[in-house]
Amino acid sequence: MLTSILDVLIAGLLLGGLYALIAMGLSLQYGVARVFNISHGEFIMLGGMATLTLFTVFKINPLIAIVICGPITFVLGYIIHRTFFRHLLTSLPIFGEITILCTLFLWTVFRILADYNYVRLNQFAALAICLVIAIILDFALNRTAFRRIHESRVAAGVFESTSMLFSFGLMFIIKNIAFIGWGPSIRSYSFLQQPVSIAGALFGMNRLVTLGFSILIGLAFYFFLTRTRIGKAIRAAASDPTVAQLMGVNINQVLALCFGLGAAMAGIAGVLISMCYPVNANMGIEYTIIAIIVVALGGLGSIPGSFIGGFALGIIGSIVSFFEPGLALVAYYFIFGLLLLIRPKGILGK
């Protein structure tokens, strides 16, 4: 009996380490960059699938894949924030958006008219004409009506909703690109699967490596936030972005950095997940949901909260799986619902 309790607890810690890592990433993106990133799980999927390819095709050790996937997902996240989210942060129409929308609109109108034989024109010639009209319109609007609202920042609440919607779209884009590249099949590889005995229970070496990396990254991140100049700037920006700017913080850079770091954590978590579990291009959403539950459990935007919450949920999942493996996700939802009713601000929330 005692050993099985210990088994379950250790299994919970192993699972919890992954959850903590995933949730810390989302927490950083939401707590500082204010993006409730629905596409978080897709970065996990990218990390996992990339590792699989690196291992099976190029024979690259998954531990080395961490060093490859981490920076790549970081850069990807950083660029996505610097381009798309940056535009959502400042007030709406930017040069280019109107061009695209207007072109599509005019072209659609043209095609409807063409269907009824009202106009006879080559499709591509029509497209070119639409594009020219749209660019002129865009330019004119930018010079007149939109000039004044340019560069002024939108309210925080507005950004939270637009960025969430955007990340929702991003989820579909990344997922479908992954489908084109990797196809829908569920795949796995075996790496470091030799069993290790802890207190009488057997665990795969790969699971222990996963836990080790999660804790290592958690601690490194903690020291980064509390000891370094940029880390302090991140905390300041989380607390009051406007005043952080007054201190000399380049806010756009720090927000993009946070989004990139969150993406990197997801990417690395993906690498670690692929060592222990099968992966496929469709796996992202499941982890997004778990990340959201953990972040809510730990307290929205609280990074230590996410770390603790991850382990708490891992242990709960492990206990439930011990009795009925299929019910783990159900238990998570149950906890989530209960949490919203009893303590909506989470464990460490303010």
Place this chain on the structure above:
Amino acid sequence: MLQVKNINVFYGRIQVLWDLCLEVKEGEILALVGANGAGKTTLLNTISGIIRPSSGTISFLGRRIDNLPPHEIVQLGISHIPEGRRLFADMSVLENLEMGAYSRGSWKTRQKTLEEVFHLFPRLRERAGQPARTLSGGEQQMLAMGRGLMSKPKLCLIDEPSNGLAPKLVQEVFQIIRSLREQGITILLVEQNVRQTLEIADRACVLENGRIALEGCGEELLKSEHVRKAYLGL
């Protein structure tokens, strides 16, 4: 030192500042007084780059700054001590002060600057390890001012430093502002506490509905009929 020329500032469709001109001369305390909603804080936010004017220019030491982002304006030597202190509540007193010296240049000399700030505000040294939110109101204002000085500014924009403080502490705050000027820091002071402000200011402007209504040396304004009626209740 700082020239604000014909700026117009909008919040969405609402115009807050109308064709406003202002000049701060090196080494002076320029006070900006006016009722709530007159646009005082907006003016400071525009100077420090948080809000952009839709027209007009702002230049500092001969350089145009109205198109620069806030973090570059700080580097040029303008420090903005915001209304309501706005400390980083969960960070320690020391970390708050370090954030004040975030800009590359001031980060290198932060230890030396820290000693100067601790000399000016001895209470902050005692409380260095505490989270900022555990300080009393007066100490928080000291911290906000200390943080603003950590960037070694040439010009300090101070927004309502006496807000919510006991009269004795208000005296202290004004004393410190005066001592800053003696150290060669130019000050643009926004205050609701009109009488005391006009007493320490070299020059003052009265802001009404986003326009400068009156301008003159502090004593002159204290004697002005309009100011006495509208702001001093005499």
